[in-house]
Amino acid sequence: xxxxxxxxxxxxxxxxxxxxxxxxxxxxxxxxxxxxxxxxxxxxxxxxxxxxxxxxxxxxxxxxxxxxxxxxxxxxxxxxxxxxxxxxxxxxxxxxxxxxxxxxxxxxxxxxxxxxxxxxxxxxxxxxxxxxxxxxxxxxxxxxxxxxxxxxxxxxxxxxxxxxxxxxxxxxxxxxxxxxxxxxxxxxxxxxxxxxxxxxxxxxxxxxxxxxxxxxxxxxxxxxxxxxxxxxxxxxxxxxxxxxxxxxxxxxxxxxxxxxxxxxxxxxxxxxxxxxxxxxxxxxxxxxxxxxxxxxxxxxxxxxxxxxxxxxxxxxxxxxxxxxxxxxxxxxxxxxxxxxxxxxxxxxxxxxxxxxxxxxxxxxxxxxxxxxxxxxxxxxxxxxxxxxxxxxxxxxxxxxxxxxxxxxxxxxxxxxxxxxxxxxxxxxxxxxxxxxxxxxxxxxxxxxxxxxxxxxxxxxxxxxxxxxxxxxxxxxxxxxxxxxxxxxxxxxxxxxxxxxxxxxxxxxxxxxxxxxxxxxxxxxxxxxxxxxxxxxxxxxxxxxxxxxxxxxxxxxxxxxxxxxxxxxxxxxxxxxxxxxxxxxxxxxxxxxxxxxxxxxxxxxxxxxxxxxxxxxxxxxxxxxxxxxxxxxxxxxxxxxxxxxxxxxxxxxxxxxxxxxxxxxxxxxxxxxxxxxxxxxxxxxxxxxxxxxxxxxxxxxxxxxxxxxxxxxxxxxxxxxxxxxxxxxxxxxxxxxxxxxxxxxxxxxxxxxxxxxxxxxxxxxxxxxxxxxxxxxxxxxxxxxxxxxxxxxxxxxxxxxxxxxxx
Amino acid sequence: xxxxxxxxxxxxxxxxxxxxxxxxxxxxxxxxxxxxxxxxxxxxxxxxxxxxxxxxxxxxxxxxxxxxxxxxxxxxxxxxxxxxxxxxxxxxxxxxxxxxxxxxxxxxxxxxxxxxxxxxxxxxxxxxxxxxxxxxxxxxxxxxxxxxxxxxxxxxxxxxxxxxxxxxxxxx
Numbered sequence: 001x002x003x004x005x006x007x008x009x010x011x012x013x014x015x016x017x018x019x020x021x022x023x024x025x026x027x028x029x030x031x032x033x034x035x036x037x038x039x040x041x042x043x044x045x046x047x048x049x050x051x052x053x054x055x056x057x058x059x060x061x062x063x064x065x066x067x068x069x070x071x072x073x074x075x076x077x078x079x080x081x082x083x084x085x086x087x088x089x090x091x092x093x094x095x096x097x098x099x100x101x102x103x104x105x106x107x108x109x110x111x112x113x114x115x116x117x118x119x120x121x122x123x124x125x126x127x128x129x130x131x132x133x134x135x136x137x138x139x140x141x142x143x144x145x146x147x148x149x150x151x152x153x154x155x156x157x158x159x160x161x162x163x164x165x166x167x168x169x170x171x172x173x174x175x176x177x178x179x180x181x182x183x184x185x186x187x188x189x190x191x192x193x194x195x196x197x198x199x200x201x202x203x204x205x206x207x208x209x210x211x212x213x214x215x216x217x218x219x220x221x222x223x224x225x226x227x228x229x230x231x232x233x234x235x236x237x238x239x240x241x242x243x244x245x246x247x248x249x250x251x252x253x254x255x256x257x258x259x260x261x262x263x264x265x266x267x268x269x270x271x272x273x274x275x276x277x278x279x280x281x282x283x284x285x286x287x288x289x290x291x292x293x294x295x296x297x298x299x300x301x302x303x304x305x306x307x308x309x310x311x312x313x314x315x316x317x318x319x320x321x322x323x324x325x326x327x328x329x330x331x332x333x334x335x336x337x338x339x340x341x342x343x344x345x346x347x348x349x350x351x352x353x354x355x356x357x358x359x360x361x362x363x364x365x366x367x368x369x370x371x372x373x374x375x376x377x378x379x380x381x382x383x384x385x386x387x388x389x390x391x392x393x394x395x396x397x398x399x400x401x402x403x404x405x406x407x408x409x410x411x412x413x414x415x416x417x418x419x420x421x422x423x424x425x426x427x428x429x430x431x432x433x434x435x436x437x438x439x440x441x442x443x444x445x446x447x448x449x450x451x452x453x454x455x456x457x458x459x460x461x462x463x464x465x466x467x468x469x470x471x472x473x474x475x476x477x478x479x480x481x482x483x484x485x486x487x488x489x490x491x492x493x494x495x496x497x498x499x500x501x502x503x504x505x506x507x508x509x510x511x512x513x514x515x516x517x518x519x520x521x522x523x524x525x526x527x528x529x530x531x532x533x534x535x536x537x538x539x540x541x542x543x544x545x546x547x548x549x550x551x552x553x554x555x556x557x558x559x560x561x562x563x564x565x566x567x568x569x570x571x572x573x574x575x576x577x578x579x580x581x582x583x584x585x586x587x588x589x590x591x592x593x594x595x596x597x598x599x600x601x602x603x604x605x606x607x608x609x610x611x612x613x614x615x616x617x618x619x620x621x622x623x624x625x626x627x628x629x630x631x632x633x634x635x636x637x638x639x640x641x642x643x644x645x646x647x648x649x650x651x652x653x654x655x656x657x658x659x660x661x662x663x664x665x666x667x668x669x670x671x672x673x674x675x676x677x678x679x680x681x682x683x684x685x686x687x688x689x690x691x692x693x694x695x696x697x698x699x700x701x702x703x704x705x706x707x708x709x710x711x712x713x714x715x716x717x718x719x720x721x722x723x724x725x726x727x728x729x730x731x732x733x734x735x736x737x738x739x740x741x742x743x744x745x746x747x748x749x750x751x752x753x754x755x756x757x758x759x760x761x762x763x764x765x766x767x768x769x770x771x772x773x774x775x776x777x778x779x780x781x782x783x784x785x786x787x788x789x790x791x792x793x794x795x796x797x798x799x800x801x802x803x804x805x806x
Numbered sequence: 807x808x809x810x811x812x813x814x815x816x817x818x819x820x821x822x823x824x825x826x827x828x829x830x831x832x833x834x835x836x837x838x839x840x841x842x843x844x845x846x847x848x849x850x851x852x853x854x855x856x857x858x859x860x861x862x863x864x865x866x867x868x869x870x871x872x873x874x875x876x877x878x879x880x881x882x883x884x885x886x887x888x889x890x891x892x893x894x895x896x897x898x899x900x901x902x903x904x905x906x907x908x909x910x911x912x913x914x915x916x917x918x919x920x921x922x923x924x925x926x927x928x929x930x931x932x933x934x935x936x937x938x939x940x941x942x943x944x945x946x947x948x949x950x951x952x953x954x955x956x957x958x959x960x961x962x963x964x965x966x967x968x969x970x971x972x973x974x975x976x977x978x
Contacts, residue, residue, distance in 0.1 A: 357890060403839075403892070407837070407892060408892035408893075409835070409892065410892065410894060444838075445837075470839065470840040470841075471839035471840055471892065472841070472844060473844040473845040473886075473890055474844075474845070488840070489840040489843040489849075489858070490840075491838060491839075491843070491858060494853075494856065494859070496849070496850055
C-alpha cells in the first residue's frame, strides 16, 4: 500500500468554537503528527469555498487521506465524502470528526481540557485514516422480475403495480381461485362496496380509464403481458440471493385445461358427487367439479381431487364440448428466476371450536363472521337471506359475540383490530335489509379507529342495534325449541342476561394464514410472537424484512382492513421496484472478510449473522471455511465479535484501525480526571453523543468517544486493550436491547461485557470499570449522565493498577 | 364506590399490595369483560358478590370496602371464572389473596373464624361427633386417624396464623 499522506482540515465553525478550543495549538499539534502533510483552517469545510479547498488539495495529489474536523455531525460527512469521491479519491479514505458537538460544547466550561481532548480526537482520526483502505463499489445483477406469494387483495394490488412498471410478475396462489379472504368477505367497510374490487392496471384495455376500479374478473389485470398467475400452486423451495432467486413452485393439477374451458356448466350438471361447500359456510353443496362463485378468477372449473371418482365416473369428460377436462393431469414443478419476493399470505379466522363453551362446530346455529359474510353476500349460498343453518328458516334474533379467541391470553393476546368493524358492518347491512331484525352485539370494548369507522357504530345505534358490554360466558341450547341462549352480564347495568337467539355470530380472532410457518422456514424469515411475519422495522420499514430482497405486505404481518392492506401492498411494490429497477444492485464492499488461513471448522459466524450472509465452504474432505456474501453482508461486525480465532474482520473497521484509534484517544491526557473510553455504536450510541453535544449538556473531557459500526463487533480482549492503552474505565454504548439496528449486536455486546467483567476480576481489575449503556438518539441527557457517573465512579475507585505493565 | 367521592391516593398502593400477595399477581390483567361474573353461580343468586366488581374495586383502591365487606367471603371457589377468564386472571386465587389481606387486618366472618379455631385445636375444619364417628363402620369407612396436629400447628405458627387467630378471638 502506498504511504499515507494525510490532509487535516480544521473548521472553527466561524469562531463559534474557537472561543473554547485553541485552534492555533491544535494546528501546531497536528502539523507534527507523522504522516500529516497538509493542515488547513477555515470557518467551514463542508460546503462552498471550504469544500473546494478539500477538493483542490485532493486533486493536487498531495494527499491521499482526508481528515476533517467539522461541526455538523453526519450531514457534513455525507457532503465531504461525496465531494472527495468526485475529486477522484476513494470515499472511504475520509475520516470526519465533530469537534463542536463532541468536544467544544459539552466541555465549554473547561476550555484547556477540551483543547487537549480535541488533540486526542484529531490524533485518533489521523491514526485511523492512515490505516484506512479503499473500499470498492460492487455491482450485482438483478433480474427484473418478482414473485408474489398470495393472491388476495394485497398480492393482486402489488402484482398490478409491479406489472405496470414492466416487471415480470409471478403471482402464486395456493387455492384454485384468486381473491383470498377478501373475496369471501363479500362487502367491505368503509366503502360498502365489493371486496373483490381492485384498481385497474394502467396498461389495460381501452375500455378502462386509469382512474377506474373494477372487479378482479372485469379489470383485465390477468391479461397484463408480464403477469403470470399461478393458482393451485405453492412455493416449495427458494435459493439464491437478492436480485437472483431460484424459486421452485409446485402446481397442483386443476384437471381442467384453462385454455379450453368455456364455462358452459355442463360438467357440474352431470357430476354425481355432492359435498358440503366449505367456501360457502357449508350452507350449500357443490359438486366435485366446481367454481366457488360465478365471478372468480381464473374463470375455469377445478376438480376437487379428494372426492372425484376420476376414470370410474368421467361423466364430465363425456359432456365437455371442448375436451377441456384432463383427468390425467399431474402436479408439476415450475422453476422461476426472480429478483425479489413479496409475501402477501394474509390471515384467516381462528378456529372457534377450541373455545368449548361457545359450542362452535357443535351447534349449527353458532357461526362465524366469515360464514355470516357469505349469507350477507348476494352471490352467497342464501342469496343474501340470513338463515339458521339448522333449519334454513330466517334468523330474526341475532346475537354477535366479539373477541372470540382474540384479546384472550389463552389463545391470541392481541386485538385483531378489524372484527369490531366487521360485526358493525354486518349488523348495519342486515338491519338495512331487514329492519325488524333483533341484533345484539356483546362486546368488551368497541374499537372503531379509522376514517369513517365511528360512523358505522353511530349508524348501528341509530338503526336500533343493541349493545351489551360484557363477554358471554357460555352459549347453551334449549333442547326442545332448539333456540340458543347466550349467558352474559351487562356490566354497565350489573344485570345478568340470558339472551335468546336464532343465530349466534362469533367474531373470531384473525390468525396467520395456514402454512405461514412453513413458508417462513423456506424463506428464512422470522415470525413475531403471534406467528405473523416480522417486518424489519415497524415504523420506518414496514414492508421490508431482515433479508434484502424479500418484502411483506397485507395481513401477513398483522390483521388489516382493506384500505390498510392496499397501502401496504403499494408500499411493498415500490420497495421491490426500487431494488430491481436498474437491473443491478449496487453495494459497497463495507463487508466482512475471512482470513481463510485462520478460519476453520466452527459454525459460530454463520449461525450468528443476522442476515444469513455467511456460508461454510468445504476446503478439503473434512474441513471447511466461512465465506461472506458481499451482497448479503450489512457490515455490522457481529461475526467479528463472535469469531474465536480472530479470523474474520470488517474491511472498514479492522482491529488494527480500532486499536490505533483507542491508543490515540488515550494518549493525550491533559485532564486531572481518569480517562474513560466510550465505545459507541454508529447508530443510536454515537448519535446520543451528538445529541448531548448539540443540546450543550456538560460532561467531563476525560470521556473520549470511539465509534464502531455496532457494539456487536467488540471482543473481550479489546476491553483489556483499552485498559492497557490507558483507559481507567470503559463505557460501551449501544442501542436499546430491542432496538439494535443489526438485530442481535447489542445483545451480544451485553454478554461480552458480562464475561469481560468476570475476567477483569480475575486480573485484579474492579469489574465496575467496565459498563454497558443502552440509549437512543434523543437520550443525549442519558449519555451525559452516564459519562458523569462513570467518571465519579472511577474517581472513587482510584487509579487503575495493571499487572506487568507491558 | 360512592358517586362524587374523590379518587383515593392509595389506589395504586392497594392494587400493588394485592399483586405482591400469593395468588394476587394477575389482578392487573383484568379488563372488566365480565366473563367471570356471568360464569359465577353465586353472583347469579345474590347481589352481594360479583367477582368483576371485587376486582374493579380492588384496582381502584377501595381497600376498606373490599376487605371489610362480606363479598370476598361469599366466593364458593368453584373456579368457573378462572377457567374461562380470557385474560388468565386467577380470579379464585385473587379472592384468596384478598381474604388473606382481610384476615391479617382482623376482618373475618365468625363462621370462618370458627373453622380457624377448629383447625388450630383439632386439625379439622369440622368437629366430628361421636355419633357420626360411630356410623363409619356401617358405611364401610375406616376409623378416623389422628390429625398430625403438632406438625400442622408448627406450619400455622410459622405463617403467623395462630397469632392472628388468637388476636381475632380476643377482640369482641
